[in-house]
Amino acid sequence: MMFAVAMTFIDQTIVSIAAPDIVSELGLSASGMQWVVNAYLLSLAAFFAVGGRLADLWGPRRVVVAGTLIFVVSSAMCGCVPDGDYALTWLVAFRATQGLGAALLFPAALAVVVAVFPIERRGRALALFFGLTGALTAVGPLLGGWLTTWTWRAIFWVNVPVAVVALILTALAHISDRRRDEPLDVKGALLIAVGMGTSVLGFQQAAAWGWDSAATWACIVGGLAVLYVFCRYELRTRHPLINLWVFRDRAFTVDSLVLFFAMLAFVPVFFFASVYAQVSLSASANQAALYLLYFFVGFAIASQWGGRILDKRGARPTLKIGCVVGAVGFALWAGKLTDLSMHDQWPYVALAGAGIGFILAPASTDAVNRAIDASYGEVTGITQTVRNYAASIGLAVFGTVLTHTMTDNVVDTLQKRGVPPDQVDSVAGDVTQSITGQADARTPTGDGPVATTMRDAMSSIRMDFAEANQWVFYGMAVALGIGYLCALRHPGGQAAGAEETPAQSPVHR
Numbered sequence: 057m058m059f060a061v062a063m064t065f066i067d068q069t070i071v072s073i074a075a076p077d078i079v080s081e082l083g084l085s086a087s088g089m090q091w092v093v094n095a096y097l098l099s100l101a102a103f104f105a106v107g108g109r110l111a112d113l114w115g116p117r118r119v120v121v122a123g124t125l126i127f128v129v130s131s132a133m134c135g136c137v138p139d140g141d142y143a144l145t146w147l148v149a150f151r152a153t154q155g156l157g158a159a160l161l162f163p164a165a166l167a168v169v170v171a172v173f174p175i176e177r178r179g180r181a182l183a184l185f186f187g188l189t190g191a192l193t194a195v196g197p198l199l200g201g202w203l204t205t206w207t208w209r210a211i212f213w214v215n216v217p218v219a220v221v222a223l224i225l226t227a228l229a230h231i232s233d234r235r236r237d238e239p240l241d242v243k244g245a246l247l248i249a250v251g252m253g254t255s256v257l258g259f260q261q262a263a264a265w266g267w268d269s270a271a272t273w274a275c276i277v278g279g280l281a282v283l284y285v286f287c288r289y290e291l292r293t294r295h296p297l298i299n300l301w302v303f304r305d306r307a308f309t310v311d312s313l314v315l316f317f318a319m320l321a322f323v324p325v326f327f328f329a330s331v332y333a334q335v336s337l338s339a340s341a342n343q344a345a346l347y348l349l350y351f352f353v354g355f356a357i358a359s360q361w362g363g364r365i366l367d368k369r370g371a372r373p374t375l376k377i378g379c380v381v382g383a384v385g386f387a388l389w390a391g392k393l394t395d396l397s398m399h400d401q402w403p404y405v406a407l408a409g410a411g412i413g414f415i416l417a418p419a420s421t422d423a424v425n426r427a428i429d430a431s432y433g434e435v436t437g438i439t440q441t442v443r444n445y446a447a448s449i450g451l452a453v454f455g456t457v458l459t460h461t462m463t464d465n466v467v468d469t470l471q472k473r474g475v476p477p478d479q480v481d482s483v484a485g486d487v488t489q490s491i492t493g494q495a496d497a498r499t500p501t502g503d504g505p506v507a508t509t510m511r512d513a514m515s516s517i518r519m520d521f522a523e524a525n526q527w528v529f530y531g532m533a534v535a536l537g538i539g540y541l542c543a544l545r546h547p548g549g550q551a552a553g554a555e556e557t558p559a560q561s562p563v564h565r
Contacts, residue, residue: 057165058188060124060222063215064158065192066199067096067131071151073200073330073345074208081208082143090260090455093327094448095148098256099155101444102249105298106240108163108437113238116171117231119164121223127157128219135212163436166424168231182421184363195352197326201345244297247286252445255279259452298438302426307371308435310546311423312442314375317539318415319446321386321532324454325351325408328528336522337398347398347405354385354406358413363421371422372548374414379540382411383533390529393522411536450535454528461527465520 071078075089084092111119130153137146166185173181203210258275265272290296303309326348333344358381362374385407392401423439467481 057120057168057226058185059218059225060120061158061162061165062192063131063218063222064100064127064161066196067154067158067215070196070200070203070211071096073197073326073348074204074211075327075331076334077204077208078147082137082139082147084144088144090327090451091144092147092151094256094260094451095151096155096158097323097444097448097451098253099152100159101441101448102252103156103159103245104163104441104444105248105437106245107160108167108435108440109240109297110160111164111167112236113240115235116164116167117226119160120168120226120231123157123159123161123164124219124222124226125157127154127161128215130154130157131212131215131219135209137209162440166436170424171232171234182424197330197348198345198352201342205342238295241290241293241295241297244286244290244293247282247289248297248441251279251282251286252448253279254282256445256448256452259449259456262452262456298441299435302435302438305426306545307547307549308423308426310375310542311371311419311426312439313542314379314415314539314546315419315423315439316442316446317535317542318378318382318412318419319443320450320453320535321382321408322412322416323447324450324528325532327451328454328458328525329405332393332522332525333398336393336396336518336525338518339398343398347401350402350405351409354409354411355413358410359417362414362418366418366421370549371418372543372546374418375543375546376540378411378414378418379536379543380411381414382408383536383540385409385411386529386533386536390526390533393526393529394519396518396522408532415539450532454531457531458524458528462521462524465524466517469516469520 071093075093078084078092079089107119107123130150133150134147134154137143137150166182169181169185199214200211203214254275256279258272258277258279261275262269262272287300290298290300303312329348329351330344333339333347337343337347339347358378362378365374365377385404389401389404389408392404395401420439420443424435426435471477
């Protein structure tokens with residue numbers, strides 16, 4: 057099962073490192089590239105609860121196989137995207153179906169792990185499962201940097217042999233299927249998908265529409281309203297998609313909140329840091345991958361340390377430590393971005409990674425162990441939906457912040473260099489949309505005054521991009537600071553680790 061889910065977590069971040077090459081070959085805009093990254097995460101968040109419920113209803117083995125097949129076919133189609141006007145639509149559509157496959161695969165795989173381990177060994181097994189999958193998220197950029205030297209399409213094609221091996225191992229494992237004779241909550245599935253998709257659309261398009269646009273707020277408020285309706289409906293229906301009554305457990309609620317604020321930073325940091333390295337530091341894809349390796353080292357060490365703390369003292373200490381370490385790490389990292397030196401930044405990159413490492417596996421494990429009156433599939437559906445929805449919001453919000461700040465910075469730079477006022481806004485907007493690769497290789501051509509000024513200003517524009525990213529990384533530090541305030545509310549202690557029981561609601565009782 058760990059082998060099966062490996063490709064789903066790698067794919068959360070592997071696209072980030074290949075972003076400049078994808079943009080260059082397919083002619084995408086910066087916002088379009090963000091949608092290529094975000095479509096996967098958003099689909100994953102929207103359908104994760106469905107995946108958890110289907111694992112209960114149809115049996116985990118069937119859902120693992122179905123999810124793997126959907127994922128690998130979608131991966132192959134992403135690698136075969138044609139050039140031309142339909143490239144963005146093609147890529148976003150199949151990235152979304154990739155997310156659907158992952159949403160089916162992961163909760164079903166977790167249900168298998170829970171079923172085969174007795175309760176006294178389950179905590180250690182889940183800690184390893186969550187720790188490894190979190191680490192694989194950090195491996196994505198490293199693998200992407202290596203594959204991109206051949207072709208960026210290989211980051212999708214590599215999933216094909218992995219999926220084949222996963223299907224063979226699944227067949228050899230002789231997994232038994234336990235099914236429930238209950239209906240699927242189709243109305244709930246539609247409500248959560250529409251609510252999440254619409255709200256993230258508003259955050260994502262705020263850069264293009266503007267924060268003063270009625271369309272922006274209609275999407276955000278409308279999406280959140282649909283999610284509110286979803287929650288009210290789930291509390292009343294006899295067979296809910298998500299058993300929201302698990303939030304009666306304060307520790308579970310705190311675990312979910314801390315995961316939300318941690319994930320605002322965790323997945324987005326790979327996209328923004330890799331593009332920063334290739335733009336402001338003029339790094340190659342492989343060099344950008346090594347830049348992110350520091351984050352992974354800190355993450356891996358802290359994950360193991362956090363697991364030991366969880367076993368001995370419960371989740372509360374490791375959540376508090378992780379949020380503090382992460383907030384300090386991201387803040388110090390942000391302060392060093394304008395030094396334009398990879399060597400000066402690595403201690404703070406590792407510190408930020410360590411903060412996230414202390415949080416992810418312990419919070420996820422503690423939440424699953426508190427699955428009282430609910431199946432592990434349903435509880436995993438909740439926590440993973442929270443994680444992936446937060447990652448989608450983080451990409452959308454921080455992407456909007458980066459776009460606005462970068463545009464303002466470039467406007468100031470070009471005005472100081474004498475670019476006419478009637479041209480400066482459009483030129484700055486074009487720079488912001490196109491600056492997703494190595495800056496030295498993207499200098500404008502031509503003999504006109506604007507092109508000449510732009511060539512002379514490239515070093516300043518690299519610094520403008522670094523300063524714009526500072527706002528993003530400070531925002532990540534703030535998110536973890538809020539996570540610390542939530543962690544203070546954790547009651548502490550060890551989870552009881554209740555055995556799996558049928559989901560209950562007031563209707564059942």
